Amino acid sequence: MTVSDSALKQTPLYKEHESLKAKIVPFGGWQMPLQYEGIIKEYTFARQEVVLFDTSHMGEFFIEGDLKGSGLDKIVTQSLKNMPVKTCRYGLMLKEEGGVIDDLIVYRIRNDKWMIVVNAGPKDNDVKHFQKHLNPEAKFCDVSSQTGKIDVQGPRSRDFLVDIIPDIRKLDYYAFDTFNVLGEDVIVSRTGYTGELGYEIYFPWNKTVELWQLLLTKGAQPAGLGVRDVLRIEVGYPLYGHEITESGSPLQAGLKKFIDWEKDFLGKQVLLREQEDGIKKKLINFVSENRRSPRAHYKIYSADKTEIGKVSSGTFAPYLKKGVGLGFIDKERGKIGNQVFFGEGRDFFAAEIVKRPIYDAGSLKK
Amino acid sequence: MEVLDSYLYTHEHEWIHVEDNVATVGISDYAQNALGDITFTELPEVGGEFEQFEQLASIESVKAATDVYCPMSGKVIEVNSEVVDDPELINRDCYEKGWLIKLEIAAPDEKSKLMKAVEYTNYCENLS
Secondary structure, X not given: OOOOHHHOEEOOOHHHHHXXXXXXXEEOOXXXXXXXXXXXXXXXXXXXXXXXEXXXXXXXXXXXXXXXXXXXXHHEOXXXXXXXXXXXXXEEEEOOOOOEEEEEEEEEEEOOEEEEXXXXXXXXXXXXXXXXXXXXXXXXXXXXXXXXEEEEEOOOHHHXXXXXXXXXXXXOOXXXXXXXXXXXXXXXXXXXXXXXXXXXXXXXXXXXHHHHHHHHHOOOEEOOHHHHHHHHHHHOOOOEOOOEOOOOOOOOXXXXXXXXXXXXOOOHHHHHHHHHHXXXXXXXXXXXXXXOOOOOOOEEEOOOOOEEEEEEEEEEEOOOOEEEEEEEEEHHXXXXXXXXXXXXXXXXXXXXXXXXOOOOOOOOOO | OOOOOOOEEOOOOEEEEEEOOEEEEEEOHHHHHHHOXXXXXXXXXXXXXXXXXXXXXXXXXXXXXXXXXXXXXXXXXXXXXXXXXXXXXXXXXXXXXXXXXXXXXOOHHHHHHOEOHHHHHHHHHOOO
């Protein structure tokens, strides 16, 4: 499907990206910045300093109602039962007949109020799915079009934000609270997608520019989707459309720990059957022998040139100065330390299966 | 976007600078900018012979991979090892230090299939 540029949506920061001379690309139905000064520069800032991502394209919903009565508990895979207020949890939303609709983060605002954060591409499907499966007494509200979002990420992000949000230090990993920022009471969570210490700030759509400009003035560097992908691949985080797909299995993608087997949820029967039959493929992380980077959809071969799988995400990793990636291969071939191969003829090259994460020196939990 | 007057260009964004029967080949400013930070360059071996528009080299950036095609037929007489050791040199200086190979050209007539600077500039402007 090709979407013409005019059909693509713009975040409240679109003009800012243009004036910063960002390279703009279509992503999930939006016109998004791919890079500003260059991916390597942005990478260094993200791993050493503090960067800003415009993530206003993502979807946000509020649900009011208690866990069981609302129907929320059966829509998502993660355990929400004993989840404290002001914490976040990552999980998935499955189709009843198998396959993943989206991955998402649930925020517990009150005992009986929740915020759900979803990807931009599948957002409209997500809305339909919630509306179909929530119980009539639950109140569902899609606030995506009023909610801008800026991710502040990097080892310096806490010290950097203290100036604007003095109490930011109290937030633990995967916790959130309401803070007054530029006169607005907004949700800020200690979450992210980079493997570094970082925060996500949910902000009124029409004031997001003001926050962006303030953060830039204070010295954070803008970073685009290009480096966002590099950072998440190095940490082995899955991306919707790559490791998580409508026809894919969360078990093969190694997401078992985000599934609460003790509760009922949509899609559970399919997973139980899959579990019983045993998974055929598994997600691996690999590092190339050189600077050559495998790309999504490259075939993965064994030493005897048998096709054993496919790359789901690949990139050059500035940290190692080598190609790295994720891919699905036959389960029995996926042992750490095994070699896998890509390409043909003079383009043939090797990689080694490694432990996740490839990059483990991040400031995430510091 | 920088385009050098004395060079000729292909539709795939290679440049060639012909002096007598020897030519230098590289990728254009448009190409290096579109690729972004270049991370890997694979060049042919000296002595290799290529037809016009045959695949000559591979270049990868952080997020993309592309083939480089030979702008004119000929034999490779020198390769730039500096762009293998430091691929970002192509980003920094694609027309001078970031050259890829030198070619002994076999068929000077093939120039007629290439674009001059003005033509190439128009071509690029119509792409975006």
